[in-house]
Ligand SMILES: Nc1ncnc2c1ncn2[C@@H]1O[C@H](COP(=O)(O)OP(=O)(O)O)[C@@H](O)[C@H]1O
């Protein structure tokens with residue numbers, strides 16, 4: 001197609017050159033050039049080609065931490081490798097569909113576990129603060145995801161460079177979220193266990209979507225992905241990039257304009273939406289436990305949605321269709337990306353990713 005483009009260009013150029021020679025051609029020259037540019041841009045947009053190379057679409061794909069350590073699991077390293085390995089084919093399928101993939105992931109179960117380990121061992125070795133636990137979990141999960149993908153790709157006879165990037169995310173120290181913890185981390189407890197932890201450790205414990213009680217910590221809104229340029233550059237070089245794990249390591253700028261870690265866990269859906277915006281991604285995919293977003297979720301009148309525009313999403317949100325502790329932040333994050341870029345967000349489950357990308361399932365959130 002680009003070959004035809006270039007032939008047309010040569011043809012028009014020679015016509016234009018002829019007219020120049022006859023000193024008549026200025027108007028015609030502009031007309032021909034304009035036509036060529038319109039034609040070329042249309043081809044590029046439709047086919048994704050530019051000067052003989054394919055322009056890849058970039059998708060930011062967010063995987064929930066609860067898909068890596070599942071409900072009822074202790075979170076052994078073997079369990080995590082097994083869970084992630086099961087997801088690899090779905091991600092690889094997307095690469096084969098021609099997408100540049102930037103993977104982000106949650107770390108809620110992991111960061112809570114790290115805090116418990118620190119607390120339990122603090123008489124022997126120093127406990128880490130929450131930002132350091134976030135960094136630790138980014139490193140661990142980067143390793144688990146990267147190795148699982150590498151091994152599966154090898155089995156499928158594919159090669160793709162993979163980079164896992166330690167990512168800091170700036171938050172504001174004045175964010176009211178620091179005074180109102182909402183982010184569930186770590187394992188699930190019964191009400192009785194939660195009461196003991198609140199009394200003995202001073203934790204804030206809340207019920208998490210009918211699944212039990214979990215510790216909740218501050219979750220300020222992400223303001224800037226510090227390593228965004230590196231993510232964009234690596235994706236542009238054809239790497240599958242794993243970034244902003246656990247929503248990114250939360251940092252603030254102190255009075256001397258220096259970055260400093262803070263005690264918080266950023267929501268990975270908000271961080272993923274911001275990353276998608278900052279690296280000019282075409283698509284934001286939020287993977288969760290359901291194939292489609294629904295209205296009247298869990299009721300006999302449940303209606304699954306294939307497409308939802310911004311206006312409808314806002315209306316359903318105002319009607320209380322998307323609870324704050326579960327689907328609410330995902331819709332909110334999707335809206336922030338769609339409204340700012342005019343791009344699309346897709347919410348679906350990991351096992352339906354390929355079909356959802358083809359438009360066969362999932363819920364697409366679009367501007368109009
Ligand atoms: N309107 C809704 N449509 C679909 N799912 C919903 C809706 N409201 C609540 N949910 C629940 O929210 C869950 C997603 O939230 P959560 O489990 O907290 O996310 P994560 O996958 O990031 O851990 C879904 O799996 C579903 O059980």
Ligand SMILES: NC(=O)OP(=O)(O)O
Nearest residue numbers: 065106107108246268
């Ligand atoms: N950081 C974060 O959002 O983790 P989860 O996806 O595990 O909640």
